[in-house]
Structures are given as structure tokens and as C-alpha cells.
Amino acid sequence: MNAPIPLHATDGLAPLLILAAEGSTGAGAGASALRIFAAMVLLSGLAILATSKSLYRFQRNLLLARYMSGGWIAVLIGFLLGPWGANVVTDEMLLEVRPALMVGLGWIGAIIGLQARRSLLTAVPTAVRRWVAMDALAMIALGGLVSALALGQMLTADRAAWWVAPVGLLITACIGWAAETRSLGEQRTAAGRHLEVLVQAGAGLAAILAVCLHGLLMILPSRDASGDVVVSIPTGALRLLAAALLATGVGFIGRYLLQQAGRERRELLVIHIAMIAIISGIASELAVSPLFAAMLCGIVITNLGGPKLREFERFILRAEQPVAILFALLAGVLLDPRIGVWGAALVAGLVALRVAVKTPLMRLSLNRFDHALPGRSPLFRAPLRQSLVALALAVSLVLHESSILNQRLLTIVIVVGAVSELLPFILARRKGDATAAQASAQGAQEAGA
Amino acid sequence: MKAIPRLLAVWVLLLVAVAALRLLTASHGEMEYLDAIGRTFKAPPYDHVATATALAMLLLGAWLSGRVFKLLHLPRITGYLAFGILIGPSLISVISENTPPLLSMAQIDHLRIFSSLAIALIGMTAGGEIKIDLLRRGLGRVLTITLVEMAFVFVSVLSLLYLGGRHVDFLADLSSRHLLVVSVVVAVISMTNSPAVLVAMLGETRARGPMAETALAVTVCKDLLVVVLFTVASGVGYGMLRAEGGTALNASLFAELAWHLLGSIGVGAALGAVVSTFIDRLGRNTPLFVLGTTLGIVLVSESLHLEPLLVALTAGFMLSNIWPGKSESLFHSIENLSLPVYCVFFAIAGAKIDLNAVLLLWPVALAIVVVRVASIWSGTTLACRITDVPSPARHWLWTALIPQAGVSIALATSVSTLYSEFVWGPYLTSLLLASIALFESFGPILLRFGFIKAGETRG
Numbered sequence: 001m002n003a004p005i006p007l008h009a010t011d012g013l014a015p016l017l018i019l020a021a022e023g024s025t026g027a028g029a030g031a032s033a034l035r036i037f038a039a040m041v042l043l044s045g046l047a048i049l050a051t052s053k054s055l056y057r058f059q060r061n062l063l064l065a066r067y068m069s070g071g072w073i074a075v076l077i078g079f080l081l082g083p084w085g086a087n088v089v090t091d092e093m094l095l096e097v098r099p100a101l102m103v104g105l106g107w108i109g110a111i112i113g114l115q116a117r118r119s120l121l122t123a124v125p126t127a128v129r130r131w132v133a134m135d136a137l138a139m140i141a142l143g144g145l146v147s148a149l150a151l152g153q154m155l156t157a158d159r160a161a162w163w164v165a166p167v168g169l170l171i172t173a174c175i176g177w178a179a180e181t182r183s184l185g186e187q188r189t190a191a192g193r194h195l196e197v198l199v200q201a202g203a204g205l206a207a208i209l210a211v212c213l214h215g216l217l218m219i220l221p222s223r224d225a226s227g228d229v230v231v232s233i234p235t236g237a238l239r240l241l242a243a244a245l246l247a248t249g250v251g252f253i254g255r256y257l258l259q260q261a262g263r264e265r266r267e268l269l270v271i272h273i274a275m276i277a278i279i280s281g282i283a284s285e286l287a288v289s290p291l292f293a294a295m296l297c298g299i300v301i302t303n304l305g306g307p308k309l310r311e312f313e314r315f316i317l318r319a320e321q322p323v324a325i326l327f328a329l330l331a332g333v334l335l336d337p338r339i340g341v342w343g344a345a346l347v348a349g350l351v352a353l354r355v356a357v358k359t360p361l362m363r364l365s366l367n368r369f370d371h372a373l374p375g376r377s378p379l380f381r382a383p384l385r386q387s388l389v390a391l392a393l394a395v396s397l398v399l400h401e402s403s404i405l406n407q408r409l410l411t412i413v414i415v416v417g418a419v420s421e422l423l424p425f426i427l428a429r430r431k432g433d434a435t436a437a438q439a440s441a442q443g444a445q446e447a448g449a
Numbered sequence: 450m451k452a453i454p455r456l457l458a459v460w461v462l463l464l465v466a467v468a469a470l471r472l473l474t475a476s477h478g479e480m481e482y483l484d485a486i487g488r489t490f491k492a493p494p495y496d497h498v499a500t501a502t503a504l505a506m507l508l509l510g511a512w513l514s515g516r517v518f519k520l521l522h523l524p525r526i527t528g529y530l531a532f533g534i535l536i537g538p539s540l541i542s543v544i545s546e547n548t549p550p551l552l553s554m555a556q557i558d559h560l561r562i563f564s565s566l567a568i569a570l571i572g573m574t575a576g577g578e579i580k581i582d583l584l585r586r587g588l589g590r591v592l593t594i595t596l597v598e599m600a601f602v603f604v605s606v607l608s609l610l611y612l613g614g615r616h617v618d619f620l621a622d623l624s625s626r627h628l629l630v631v632s633v634v635v636a637v638i639s640m641t642n643s644p645a646v647l648v649a650m651l652g653e654t655r656a657r658g659p660m661a662e663t664a665l666a667v668t669v670c671k672d673l674l675v676v677v678l679f680t681v682a683s684g685v686g687y688g689m690l691r692a693e694g695g696t697a698l699n700a701s702l703f704a705e706l707a708w709h710l711l712g713s714i715g716v717g718a719a720l721g722a723v724v725s726t727f728i729d730r731l732g733r734n735t736p737l738f739v740l741g742t743t744l745g746i747v748l749v750s751e752s753l754h755l756e757p758l759l760v761a762l763t764a765g766f767m768l769s770n771i772w773p774g775k776s777e778s779l780f781h782s783i784e785n786l787s788l789p790v791y792c793v794f795f796a797i798a799g800a801k802i803d804l805n806a807v808l809l810l811w812p813v814a815l816a817i818v819v820v821r822v823a824s825i826w827s828g829t830t831l832a833c834r835i836t837d838v839p840s841p842a843r844h845w846l847w848t849a850l851i852p853q854a855g856v857s858i859a860l861a862t863s864v865s866t867l868y869s870e871f872v873w874g875p876y877l878t879s880l881l882l883a884s885i886a887l888f889e890s891f892g893p894i895l896l897r898f899g900f901i902k903a904g905e906t907r908g
Contacts, residue, residue, distance in 0.1 A: 095493060096562060099500040157485040166485060227482045253459060257509075260452060260516070266788035267512070273789055274509040281502030282466075285474050290501075322737045401492065403484035 071328030071388060072418055078332020089333045091402075099281070101330065101399055103273075106280030106294035107323045108392045110316050112211050113298020115204045124201045127369030132176070132205045134365060135383070136213070138357050139174035146353055147171065150346035155405075161221050161231040166409055168217035169397050173390035173413045174350060175213070176206025177358065177383035184424055185378045195373050198366060199382045207389045208295065214393050215292025216240070218400070222287060243288045243296060250279050251300035258308035272315045284400075291396045324388060331391050334398050335414055336407035343412055350416045355423060358383035381424035386417040453520055460513040464536070467506050467551055474499075496555035503556040504563070504793065510536065511792035524893040526649050526795050533799020543804050552800050560797060562747070567794035568855065569743035569750075569761040570783060571648045575665060576717075576765025577780045578651065583662050590836040591663065594829060595670040598850060599640045601828025602821055607636040609820045617813050619876040630686035631877055634864055637682045638881055639821050641675050643854035643892070644668050644758065645798075649791045650896050652784065658905035660842035664849030669762060672856065673710065676756065679860055680706055683867055690871070705754075713755040717763025720746065724764065725772045728779050735782040758856075798854050802886040806879035814883035821884075825850050841903050848899025852892025853885045861885060 081088045094101075147170040148163070155162065181196045219236040221229050254275045261267035276294060283293035298316075301309050339347070362383050366373055394413040398406045480492040511529040518528030534540055536551040584591075610632035614620040620628060647668050651661055724742055731738050743761070750757035768776035807814065826847045833843035861881035868874035900906045 095497070096559070098493065098497065099504055099559065100562075102501040103504070155485040156487040162485040223482060227480070229485075253462070256455070257459065260456065265785055269785060270508055270512045270789045270792060274505050274512070277501060277505035277508060281499070281505050282470060285470055285499055285502055319737075322734065401482070401484070401490065403482070403490040404488045405484040405486045 071324055071391070072421065074325045074328035075332040075335075075391075075414060075418075078329035079335060080332070081329075082333035082335075084335075084337060094330075094333065098399065102280045102284050102290050103277045104323055104326060104330075105290040105392065105396050105399065106276045106283070107316065107319065108327065108389075109211065109280075109289075109291040109294030110276060110298040110301075111320055111323075112207050112291075112389065113295035113300075114302045114313050114316060116208055116299040117302040121205075124205060125198070125369060127365055128198050128202045129205065131362060131365030132202050132209060134361055135202075135206060135358070136175050136209050138361060139353075140171050140213075142353055142357060143171045143174040143350065146349040147346065150342050150349060153342040154340070154346075157229075159229070161229045164217055164221045164229075164231060165397060165401075166405065168214060169393060169409055169413070170346075170350070172210045172214040172217070172393055173386065173416070174353065175210040176387040176389065177203050178385040178387055178421075179203035179207075181379060181382055184382055189374065191374050192377055192379070195366070195377055195379045199379055202383075203387060207387055210387070210389055210393065211289075211291055211295050214396075215243075215289045215295070218289045218292070218397075219243075219287075239286055239288050242286050243283060243293045246279060246282055246286075247293060247296035247300050250275055250297050251304055254301065254312070255304055255306060255309055258312060268311065268315070272312055275312070276316075287400075289396055289400070291392060327392055327395055331395050331410060331414060334395065334402075334407055335411040336404055337411055339408050339411050339415075343408060346412055347415045347419070350412075351419050351423075354384050354386070354416075354420055378424065378428055381427055384420055384423040384427070386413075386420045388417075390417060453517055456513050456517055456520075460510060460517070463506060463510055463513070464551065467502060470502065471499075471549060471551065494555070496553055497559055500556050500559040503552050504560060506536065506551065507533075507560070507793050507796045508789055511796040512788075515792065524650065524897040525653055526646060526791070526893040527890070529792055529795035530799035530802075530889055530893070533796035534802055534804070535799075536796075537800025537802065539800075539802060539804040543808065557797055557800055560793070563790070563793045564797055564855070565747040565751075565757065566740070566743050567790045568645070569746040569757050570739075570787060570790050571645045571794075572746075572758040572761025573739075573743070573765035573768075573783055574648050574652070574780075574787065575644055575669060576762040576767075577769040577776070577783070578648075578662075578665050579669065579762075579766055579769075580662075581770045583666060587663070587666070587836075590838065591666040591670055593836050594663065594832040594838075594846070595667050595674065597832035597835070598667070598825060598828040598847075599671065599674065601824040601831075602640045603636045605820050605824035606639040606817060607632045609816060610635055613816070619873050623873065626689055627871070627873070630690055631873065633682050633686060634877070635817070635881060637675065637679050638857055638860045638864075639817065639884075640671065640678070641853060641857045641860065642668055642671060642850045643852045643856060644672060645794065645856075646852035646854050646893055646896065647849055649787075649795070650893060650900065652787055652791075654897060654900050654905075655907035656900040656903075656905040657907065658842060658903065659839050660846050660849065660900065660903040660905050663838060663842065663846060667846075667850065671850075672758065675856070675860075676710065677706065683864075687867060690868075709754065709756060710759070712753065713750070713759035714763050716749060716753070716755055717760040718767055720749075720760065721764040721767030721771070724779070725768060725775060728768075728772075728775050731778070735778050736786055739779065739782045739786060795854075798858070798889065801858065802889060803879065803882045804886070806883040807886050810876075810880045810883045813880055814887060817880075817884045818887050821888075822851060842905070845899035845903040848895045851888060851895050853888040854892075857885045857888075858882065 078089075079085055083090065144167060147167050151163065151166055151170075155166070157163075177199075179200050181199055216236075219239045220231045220233070222232065222235060224230050254271065257271045258268065261271055275297070279294050279297045280290035283290045301312060359380050362380055390413050394406075394410040398410050400406075474495070479494045481489055482492055483489055511532045514528035514532040515525035516528070518531070519525050533552075537557075538550040538552070538554050541548050541550045610620070611628060614623070614628050614632065620631060623631070644665075647664060650656070651665070720742070727738065728735070742764075746757055746761050746764070749755065750760050765780075768779065829847035829850060830843070833846055838846065861878050864881065865875050865878035868877065897906075
């Protein structure tokens with residue numbers, strides 16, 4: 001008697017009769033198993049490669065080091081694993097882990113917010129603040145113009161409400177620059193090191209501004225009952241108020257709970273994860289960007305102070321690199337390469353905008369502040385490179401609404417970011433700045449290490 | 450004790466906040482929208498969007514409950530389970546049918562990845578705790594205790610249901626053959642006990658000693674044997690009922706069984722070897738590597754139809770016994786990661802408890818509980834005497850074999866699908882879930898008491 005036995009797999013322990021019934025389901029299960037095995041083998045291989053000494057040798061004289069430390073290799077791997085590559089990571093899988101990804105977004109938001117400690121902000125020179133403000137204004141005006149011109153050819157919706165999210169993303173992705181400076185060249189002089197600090201401080205400030213602006217722009221549009229996009233200022237204000245209350249409440253309650261947990265690492269871990277999860281979860285239910293809400297919470301926590309909250313800060317920052325790599329992988333999986341001619345034009349426009357505006361603005365702002373700064377430093381090319389926060393902003397938009405348009409916008413942000421990484425190296429070589437190029441490679445090796 | 454009111458205030462605030470959120474945000478199913486280039490896309494249903502909040506609520510709520518229970522000298526696990534029961538769909542459905550629960554079944558389903566990860570993590574921990582020396586010294590003892598205890602439970606529960614089944618409503622009109630099948634299935638599932646509860650309690654109480662070692666080894670042995678027994682019993686039973694005399698057992702089923710067990714051990718051993726090549730290069734990335742490894746175990750086990758607990762257990766056993774020095778940091782990371790995992794895992798287990806089934810079938814469930822406890826106590830005590838387990842562990846080992854949770858629930862759920870064509874199928878599952886719910890509730894308390902009495906706790 002070999003009657004088919006109608007069972008389904010259960011978690012934990014899979015009863016054997018289920019396997020007898022489902023074990024021979026054929027190609028579907030087999031193909032899925034092979035895909036997962038392929039992914040495992042690939043990831044294991046990459047892990048071996050990442051830990052091998054030969055890779056460091058390989059990185060010594062190559063731009064690849066910067067691409068690796070900037071997460072771009074992870075984006076490429078994500079793309080290869082995603083629907084446009086081996087299709088190992090499917091939409092269903094992503095839906096399954098969406099709650100965890102929301103928590104990851106909150107994590108990035110908290111990392112950004114924790115930089116906004118009052119003592120640190122007041123230490124930032126006025127010139128840097130002015131530089132960041134000018135950069136933001138220029139990007140809002142010019143980036144908005146370039147985006148609007150290109151999107152005018154891409155979008156079919158003509159009401160302004162539909163334009164808020166796409167234009168908002170492209171503008172906020174333009175704001176700021178990558179904080180990493182070592183790959184641009186080792187700064188041997190005191191003035192060079194000073195400039196390095198100014199670049200990093202500006203990048204941190206600009207990241208906070210970009211997430212703030214993006215969060216505010218994301219709060220405004222929402223879907224009505226018919227599915228139409230509408231902009232409502234009162235609803236937006238209410239959401240903003242809710243996000244601010246939530247961030248403050250989680251900050252205060254978190255501080256109390258951390259005191260209760262004492263020194264036990266396992267207990268602290270629970271509260272740390274729960275704090276990030278609760279702010280990300282409630283924010284996404286209220287249609288507020290988890291990135292924005294968690295950044296507000298990070299600002300509250302860093303300004304409340306206290307040894308326990310400092311420990312929370314350290315915990316959040318310790319996971320910075322893995323979370324960044326995870327989101328770079330995710331960005332690669334989610335992108336849709338079909339951006340078309342106007343998408344390519346938009347990429348070209350945004351890259352050209354960076355070349356035309358970023359370095360002159362930096363010179364204008366900082367040279368007036370301190371004439372002793374090294375005028376020919378490769379660090380003046382640092383703002384050409386897109387901030388990694390832009391990637392998180394684009395991913396958050398896709399996780400908010402997984403539409404094809406948002407996936408293509410993510411692609412545009414990724415391509416702009418990848419191309420902008422090349423700019424300092426290309427400009428350094430074009431100007432015959434051999435020393436800078438050499439220093440770049442050396443710095444890149446250190447950054448990779 | 451002074452902290453209890455404040456902890457409870459935060460706990461209430463958390464529940465009120467989540468309840469208010471549920472009222473404020475409109476629940477909806479999967480929606481289809483247009484984007485600004487005129488292409489349609491699907492927005493996930495509300496339950497999915499709310500899963501991150503549910504995860505946070507489980508973590509924080511279970512942790513707070515565990516703290517309060519600890520201050521009341523009760524096991525933390527019971528606190529996690531109690532919190533799960535409180536927010537789960539079952540309790541609210543008993544009180545009011547139309548009120549939505551704080552944690553819906555759909556959200557529980559979305560969070561199953563965390564349960565799977567927990568099982569892999571628990572398997573690694575259990576494997577790491579079993580030392581090859583213990584098996585060399587006491588394999589005979591472990592096997593004797595396992596077999597004697599299982600035989601006692603099987604015979605007692607089988608006799609109870611087969612002889613007393615006529616007094617139970619949904620079993621009263623069954624033929625002898627049907628009643629025998631039902632009795633055998635319940636008896637086999639009664640033989641299981643929970644590796645998860647045992648491992649979590651070992652972590653909580655930091656118990657070390659003959660009782661802890663033997664309990665873990667016996668539980669692992671039972672897990673393997675129950676897989677085989679449940680397969681054979683279900684196969685024979687199903688065949689008896691369908692063909693009135695035949696069985697559903699054949700060569701392919703035994704091949705699957707062999708693959709399931711030996712394949713799991715083989716894959717686990719290979720995984721242990723692969724992990725051992727990386728662990729000394731990981732540094733501060735070890736926790737991330739642990740998460741990746743457990744995720745890998747879940748994915749590979751699911752796709753190859755292996756037993757994730759067994760795969761993880763073998764990997765943990767290999768690492769701990771073959772590369773003890775190298776794997777120390779790995780097990781340290783696993784221990785650090787265990788608390789959030791246990792909070793979510795046991796709170797979900799609590800939320801899955803079917804209180805309607807308990808209310809409906811509590812007299813029969815209680816009878817099964819009493820008989821199972823009595824038979825575990827007598828079987829284990831006898832086996833401990835035969836094998837000369839040192840005192841006081843021999844008097845309290847039985848308490849470690851009482852708790853039931855994930856494995857038992859999985860088997861009970863599969864019974865309803867396997868016997869779905871029979872009227873008594875769903876009732877049988879409800880009966881099993883009712884008795885498991887009772888064991889889930891008092892099992893951890895009894896186990897903690899046992900460890901304390903055996904003098905093996907350090908926490």
C-alpha cells in the first residue's frame with residue numbers, strides 16, 4: 001500500500017512521513033537546493049578570499065581596495081545573487097526577512113544619529129557648517145532641477161504628489177560625501193590631517209541633514225483609499241510628532257532598562273536589539289522612515305548621556321561594518337538595471353553636478369576659513385564621492401514601496417555612487433598628480449585592510 | 450523585589466503602546482498599487498508590516514516577564530512562555546472572539562525564521578555540551594535510561610488511552626483498530642521531551658554535573674529514536690486504517706529515514722569541519738559568523754529535507770570535541786546570542802499554545818499528564834538504580850525529561866494533517882496540544898527545581 005500521504009513540513013523536527021511524501025517532489029525542490037548550495041559555496045569562497053593574505057597583496061596597487069572597503073563589491077555580489085543574476089535570493093525570501101531588514105535600517109539610522117552629540121556638533125567649525133549648508137542648498141536646487149528634467153521624461157504621473165518621493169530621494173542622495181579619506185592619500189602634514197578631520201566632520205553633518213530631509217519628505221506623501229498618492233501637511237505633522245515622541249520615549253525607557261540589565265552582556269544585547277527593533281517597527285507601521293525615526297532616537301540617546309547609553313553607542317557602532325555590507329548586498333539584490341536612456345542621462349547629470357559643484361564649494365567654504373590649508377591636497381576631491389548613506393536612503397525607499405520605479409531609482413543611486421568613486425582617482429591622474437595617485441593606492445590598501 | 454513594580458510599569462506601557470498602534474493603524478491585506486511610471490506593484494499586508502514591532506514586543510516583553518519571574522524565584526523561560534500566551538491569539542479568542550490579538554497567527558508565521566534559527570542555535574549548544582568522554586564512559590548508562598524511560602512512558606500512555614478511551618467523547622465510537630492507532634500515536638509523542646527547554650535551562654541555571662550531562666545525552670538519544678519510532682508508528686497506523694491490514698512502510702520510506710538521520714549527521718560533520726577552518730580568523734566578527742552558520746544550517750536542512758536540530762547538534766559536537774581550543778570563542782558567542790533567541794523562541798512557543806483545546810479537553814489531557822509524569826518518574830528512577838547514577842542526580846533526573854515544547858508540537862501538528870480524513874484527527878491534535886501546553890507551563894518550573902535539588906545550579 002503506497003498511498004500518498006498528505007503532509008506538510010513543520011518547523012523544528014520534520015516528521016519522516018512528510019519527507020516520504022515530499023522528498024521526491026522533483027525538479028522544484030532539487031533546483032532550490034542547488035541554488036542554496038551554490039550560494040553557500042559562493043559565500044564560503046568569498047569568506048576564504050576575504051581572509052586570505054593573497055587578497056591584501058592583490059589590493060596593493062589597485063582601486064579595487066576602495067571598491068571593497070566602500071561596499072561596492074558587496075553590491076556586485078548582491079546583484080549576482082539577485083533576480084537579475086543567479087536568482088538565488090528571490091522576492092519571496094526578501095519578503096520573509098523584511099522585518100529584519102527594517103531593523104537593519106533602524107540600525108543605520110541610529111549610527112547616524114549617534115554622531116549628533118551636542119558637544120561634537122558645537123566643536124564643528126562654522127565654516128564646515130556653512131559648507132554643508134551650501135552643499136545641501138546647491139544639491140536641492142541643482143540636483144532637484146537635473147532630477148526633475150530627467151524624471152519628466154520617465155514618469156507618467158503628472159501630479160506633484162507623485163514626484164515628492166523620487167525627487168526627494170535623488171536630492172538627498174546628492175547631499176554630502178563619503179567620510180572615508182584614507183584612500184585619497186595619507187596626510188603627512190598637520191594641515192593635511194586637519195583638513196581630513198574637516199572633511200569627515202562635514203560628511204557626518206551632511207549625513208544627518210540628508211536623513212532628516214529624506215525623512216521629512218517621506219512623511220508627506222501617502223496613499224489614499226483609492227491608491228492615489230496625496231500630500232497632506234497635517235498628517236505629515238502628526239507623523240513627525242509621533243516619530244519625535246517615539247524616539248524620546250525609547251531613549252528614556254531604554255536608559256532605565258539598561259540600568260536594570262546591569263553588566264550582563266546577554267541582557268544588554270536583548271535591550272539593544274529591542275530598542276532598535278521597536279523604533280524601526282513602530283516607525284514603519286506609522287509610515288515614517290525607520291532610518292529617520294532611529295536617527296532621532298540616536299540623537300536623543302547620545303545627548304542623554306550616561307555610561308549605559310555610551311555602551312549602547314559602542315554596541316551599535318561595533319556592528320557598523322557588517323550592517324553596511326548587508327545593506328550593500330541588499331542594494332545589489334534589489335536593483336533593477338533597466339533604467340533606460342533617461343536614467344543613464346540622469347546618472348550623467350548627477351555625476352557632472354558633483355564634479356561641477358562639490359570641489360569648488362569646498363574650496364570656497366574652507367579656504368576663507370583657514371588659508372593655511374593645503375591648497376593642492378587630494379582631499380579637495382573627497383566630496384566628489386557619494387556618501388554611503390545615499391545607498392541606505394534608496395534601499396529604505398524600496399523597502400517602503402517595492403515598486404519598479406523605486407528599484408530603478410536605487411540603480412541610479414548605485415551607478416552614481418560607483419562612478420563617483422572613480423572621480424578622485426581619474427582627476428588625480430589627469431592632473432598628473434602622481435604622488436597623489438600613489439598615495440591613493442597606498443591609502444586604499446590601508447582602508448581595505 | 451523593589452524593581453518589580455517599575456518593570457511591570459514598562460511592561461504595561463509596552464503592551465498599551467502596541468495595542469494603541471493596532472487601533473490607530475488600519476489593518477489591510479495585500480494591496481496592489483500603481484507607481485509613477487504606471488507599473489503595478491504589491492504592498493505587503495498589514496500583518497507583515499507589523500512584524501518588526503511584533504519582534505520588538507516579543508523581545509522586550511519576554512525579557513521583562515523573565516526578569517519579573519526571576520525575582521519571584523521562577524524560571525525565566527516560564528516568564529517568556531507566559532508572555533507569549535498573554536499576547537498570542539489563543540487567550541484573546543477565549544475572552545472575546547472579535548478582538549484582534551497583539552500577536553496574530555500571520556505574524557507568528559512571519560517570525561518562523563527566528564524559531565528556525567533558535568533551533569539551530571540550541572542544537573549547536575547541545576552538541577557542544579556533549580563530551581566524547583561522557584559517551585565513552587557512560588554510553589551504556591545513557592542508552593539504558595533512554596530505553597527504560599521510553600518503554601515505561603509508551604506502555605503507560607498506550608494502556609491509559611486504549612483501556613480508558615471509551616470514556617472519552619471523540620474516542621467512544623471508534624473501532625478497536627482506530628483506538629489502537631490513536632493510542633500508539635499519543636504514546637509515541639508522549640515519549641518526546643524538549644531539548645530546547647533543557648538547553649535554555651542549562652544556560653539559565655548554569656547547571657553542571659551528572660544530572661545535567663545525563664539529561665542532555667538522554668534527550669539527544671530520545672530525539673533520534675522518536676524520529677524513527679514516529680515514522681514507523683505513523684506509517685503502520687496509517688496503512689492499518691487505510692488498507693485495513695496493510696502498512697504504508699516501504700523501502701523508499703526507510704531510505705528517506707536513513708537519509709534524514711545519516712544525511713543530517715554527515716552534513717553536520719562536514720559543516721563542523723568547514724567552520725573549524727574559519728573560527729580562528731574571525732575575531733570580533735564571530736557573532737555574525739554564528740548567525741550566518743545557523744542560517745546556513747536552516748537553509749540547507751530545509752532544502753535537503755534534513756533535521757536542522759541534528760545537523761546543528763553534530764556540528765556543535767564535532768567542534769567542541771575535535772577542535773575544543775579553536776571553538777571556544779564560537780561557543781562563547783553562541784552563549785551571548787542565546788538570550789534574545791530564547792526570548793523570541795519561547796514567547797512564540799507560548800503564543801502557539803491552544804487554550805481552547807486545553808479548556809475543551811482538560812480532563813483527558815490532565816490524565817495523560819499524570820500518567821506520563823508517573824511513568825517518567827518510575828522509569829527513570831528504576832533505570833538510574835540499574836545503571837548506578839550517583840545520588841542526588843538519580844532522584845531528580847526525571848524532572849529533566851518532563852518538559853515538552855517544539856518537537857512535540859511539530860509532531861502533534863503533523864498528526865492533524867496525516868489523519869485529516871478521519872473525524873477524530875483534529876480532536877487528537879487538540880488533545881496532544883492540550884497536554885503539551887500543560888507540560889510547557891509547569892515543565893520548566895519542575896526542571897529548575899530538579900537542578901536545584903540535585904545541587905548542580907550555579908546561577
